[in-house]
Amino acid sequence: ARVGYLPDKPPLYPEMTVREFLVFAARLKGVSKGDVQKRVNEAAEQTGIAARLDQVIGTLSHGFQQRVGIAQAIVHRPKFVVLDEPISGLDPRQIVEMRHLIRGLAGDHTVLISSHILSEISQTCDRLLVIRDGTIVADDSEAAIVNRTLGGMRLSLLVSGLEVDALRSLLQDLEAVEIVELGKEGKALRAELRTQSDQRASIARRVVEAGAELLELGRSEHELESVFMRLAEGSAYADGGRSRQGGGVH
Structure with a gap:
């Protein structure tokens, strides 16, 4: 099989040990009897569950059960791995660990993640697809999609040591930087900016040269x-005609 799949709720058998389940999954996916143990050990190492192979699945934490679910998805060495909401229900530490695990898989597999947690998609994926009513309406890198849809990057700036008018003047002197929002956040100032290109270095330099303290950028x-x-509501995406009916992703 060329595809491995982890559904939103992993198809686990809580009464089995991790090893028993992965052997079962490997045989079900066509792995030969002689290769099963090698593939099980390989998948367990990749997902960080090698020390849990003889533990009963029902006694594992939710985070480790997710790892077992991913192990069954890759035990047959598929070319494509599809993960549906892989961080659902995980605590912050487990989310970070899962993010590293998924990035590690990308070296051996093409990984497709389906998720509504946009911040996690941003930190994990190097290419995004947005689907509306069964049609892929955007397919590109995050930066390209943002630039085409919003007309540039959106930056968040937090500074202290400047008054509103001074910060506004400082930013307006920069070419192609537009202030979307500007207001106080405690004793500091928060500015939401739109830029035509990545202006973070120029903005940081201006703030420091003005004698202000750069807290966040x-x-x-x-x-x-x-x-x-915007895309969900029907905004056009200038992708050179690449929008198409969903089904095949490459």
């Missing part, structure tokens, strides 16, 4: 959310 956490909402 990065991509806005609302950036991808804004893109998704």
Whole structure:
């Protein structure tokens, strides 16, 4: 089989040990009897569950059960791995661990993640697909989709030591930087910016040269959310005609 799949709720048998379940999954997916143990050990190592192979699945934490679910998805060495909401129900530490695990899989597999957690998609994936009513309406890198949909990057800036007018003047002097929102956040100032290109270095330099304290400067956490909402509501995406009916992803 060329595809491995982890559904939203992993298809686990709680009464089995991890080893028994992975052997069962490997045989079900066509792995020869002589290769089964090698493939099981390989999948267990990749997903960080080698020390749990003889533990009963029902006694594992939710995070480790997710890992077992991913192990069954890759035990037959598929070319494509599809993960549906892989971080659902995980605590913050488990989310970070799962993110590293998924990135590690990308070296041997093409990994497709289906998720509504946009911040996690942003941190994990190097290419995004947005689907509306069964049609792929955007297929590109995050930066390209953001630039085409919003007309540039969205940046979030937090500074102290400047008044509103001074910060506004400082930013307006920069070419192709537009202030979307500007207001106080405690004793500091928060500015949401739209830029035609990555202006973070120039903005940081201006703030420091003005004698202010740069507390935060990065991509806005609302950036991808804004893109998704616009595309979901029917905004056009200038992708050179690549929007197409869903089904095949390559």
